[in-house]
Amino acid sequence: MDNLPIEWLGDRVRIIDQTRLPGDEVYLELDNYREVASAIMELKIRGAPAIGIAGAYAVALGASKIEPAARDEFLEKLQGVIDAIAATRPTARNLFFALERMKKVADSGENVMYIKKTLVDEASKIHKEEADATERISEFGAELIKDGWTVLTHCNTGPLAASGYGTALGVIITAHKQGKNVKVLADETRPLLQGARLTTWELQKAGVPVTLITDNMAGHFMRTGKVNCVITGADRIVANGDAANKIGTYTLAVLAKENNIPFYIAAPTSTIDPSLKTGEEIPIEERSAEEVTHIQGVPVAPEGVAAANPAFDVTPHEYITAIITENGIIKEPYNKGIAGIL
């Protein structure tokens, strides 16, 4: 990708429309928070860290458009902006991590002009920190990948989803850059095909050999000895190490354990939510049935059939071999490791 997946242009935010990839590289310039909120809901921008970054810029945009007002009135209106952005997608911790930081900055500012400026600064800071974190995650994680390995991954966790290097994909691409002969099996990731559309696209650009498989092939490749490790990202990791990620991740983790294959999660500490004790407490986004009954707008099921569409599932910590963060790699006991790393 020649341009950045998300970029602040001073008075607007520019994103690549991920729903148009890989066919068309279309960039959108969004100059108000409602447009950014819609882009998040419609998955034009997606992936936990990228949602957080976009959410932070949306707050800065929303603040900039609030008409001259006294500080209290301004903060009240800004809360409305923050609430609207918070309502876009419930599962990724990174969105709430970013919104909480933005709110804290707003609350501590003395006057409206100053708050508007510091909100832009804070959003840029969050963006930079998330991008920098992916570089360290990639370096730590690449140590775990051995020369000659085939790595199975799910959904999309590259620069599109996280900025910088990406998380799970950053690990794989970094191992490849280190000269290791690494191959990837990429799950297509139904219903919205982030693996087929985005992961293969990013890996091809990075020159990493990738083979696309349908989600239901993963067990076959694990059982026949074709997979050396599984690595995915996460949307929310809780205090005991349970982790929510794209629907289908739990299935992979169980299959990996059954076949004695290490299952790694790569995620920044902004994905960790220590306020939740177990994965049972993670809110799981339910998306429209049409995403299941249709593929890219084309119906694949009889009209009117019911369809379920939970966008994420939770992998209990006992299936996770290690969690790779920018502050280091955590293993069981996760309670201790997570508290230590934060």
Ligand code: MRU
């Ligand atoms: O619904 P999405 O496409 O936003 O889901 C994304 C994922 O599940 C990713 O695996 C996760 O956010 C990690 S992104 C580095």
